[in-house]
Structure formats: C-alpha cells, structure tokens
Amino acid sequence: MHIKENAKNFHRFDAVWTPTVVVMDADDKERWRLEGYLPKDDFRTFLEMGLARVAFIKKGWADAERRYTAVIDNQPDSYYAPQAVYYRGVSRYSASHDAAELAKTGKVLTEQYPGNEWQLRSIPWLHEKSETTTG
C-alpha cells in the first residue's frame, strides 16, 4: 500500500513510518511488525519469524518449533536467531511441560549468544529442573 493511494489504511494499521511491514494472522490480528529496511536475507528471516509467531500464538507448538528451528539452522548469525532459540525453547516447554527444555534453552543461549537480550531473559531458566509440570 502506498501512502498516497491508501492514506486511511496507514492510520487504520498504525503505520507511522515507511517502510512498515506487518504480518497478520487469519483472524485479522497483528503478530509481527518491521519498520525500516533490512538486507534481503534478514528480511526473509523476519518473514519466517512472523510465520513462527503466528503458529506460536495459535499454540501450534510443533509448527512453531519447526519454524524457529529453520531460522536457527539457516541464519544462526542473524539478529533474530537468539529470539528464535528462546521461543523454540518456549514452544518445546509448552508442548511437553518439561522444565528441562527451558534449562537447555538457557544453556544454549548462554553458550552461543552471551549478553544478548534473549540470553538475559533466559537466565532464570538455567536452574530449572527436569520435571513435568501442569498448567
């Protein structure tokens, strides 16, 4: 959508800067957003992260895990890789309720992405024990 042709939609979707790219789910809900440009490979990863987020929000844990794993395997050095590791761990935990998945994820983030925001968010997971929980 171009601002000159669709100005009303800029307001409708809260697009306040260009370029803005929004990933919506099939129920009209925004799930992922980018403002500004990215190099081609990073933009592809952004799109893959958007699809992973859609699956994650729908609680499609296996689909989300598969999509996050693809990001990690294909773009391990990308900006999004640590976030993909984080949410792959959350997806695994959500599917299994095994807290060991969180501990494993925290360990991977600590070893591979020390100091990254997503590694810092996972620090409390490092002491999780392997046990199945409910909830």
Place this chain on the structure above:
Amino acid sequence: MSVNWIKDADEALNKAKSQNKPLLIDFSAAPA
C-alpha cells in the same frame, strides 16, 4: 519472483480469513 499484491485491505483480510492463511501488509512511501 513477482508478488501479486492486493491493494484493497478488506479484500486481502477477507481472503486471508477464508483461506486461513497469514497476511503480509507492506506500507510504502517509495516512488512507484
């Protein structure tokens, strides 16, 4: 690879809903 963009937001949203697929919206101010 070319993308066949739909310029009507409501049409795009309805199509995504009917096909149960995610939707990508691109907002631009770049010259065509």
